[in-house]
Amino acid sequence: MKRIVLAGGCFWGMEAYFERLNGVVKTEVGYANGDTKEPTYKEVCSNTTGHAEVLDINYDPERISLETLLMHFWKVIDPTLLNRQGGDVGSQYRTGIYFVDEADVPTIERSRDEEQKKYEKPIVTEVLPLDYYYPAETYHQMYLKKNPGGYCHIKLD
Structure with a gap:
């Protein structure tokens, strides 16, 4: 099993998209790489914690590669937008790739550099080690499955 943590704006949509992929074994939404311990959604939305809304992905590398996961990631975000995706605005909606395995860095950097060729503006997606992760509240987990009409x-289709 391998793990990667992705920030792509609102974590509800990220989870709904990635949990459908063959080889993704487990997903969990949460908050990452901020300045506070055990933040709440309300605190993260106050734009004072430094956390990003993220999707924690556990995947089977025998069934899906990191390259494939990153291809899907780039497909669902605009990596040139700083602190916003879709209608969501704030530092918690920044894009990022947070790795737990240093060996993944060359793959991530290659993928980002290849993606950059599609844009005139620079990609602002963070590529950083995962320093801190805290799961979001239970009602956020699989939110769009529980609330199909949610934003x-x-x-997704």
Whole structure:
């Protein structure tokens, strides 16, 4: 099993999109790489914690590669937008790739550099080690499955 943590704007849509992929074994939404311990959604939305809304992905590398996961990631975000995706604005909606395995860095950097060729503006997606992760509240987990009419900036169909 391998793990990668992705920030792509609102975590509801990210989870709804990635949990459908063959080889993704477990997903969980949460908050990452901020300045506070055990933040709440309300605190994160106050734009004072430094946390990003993220999707924690556990995947089977025998069934899906990191390259494939990143291809899907780039497909559902605009990596040139700083602190916003879709209608969501704030530092918690920044894009990022937070790795737990240093060996993944060359793959991530290659993927980002290849993606950059599609844009005139620079990609602002963070590529950083995962310093801190805290799961979001239970009601956020699999939110769009429980609330099919909920907001999502990602086209799911």
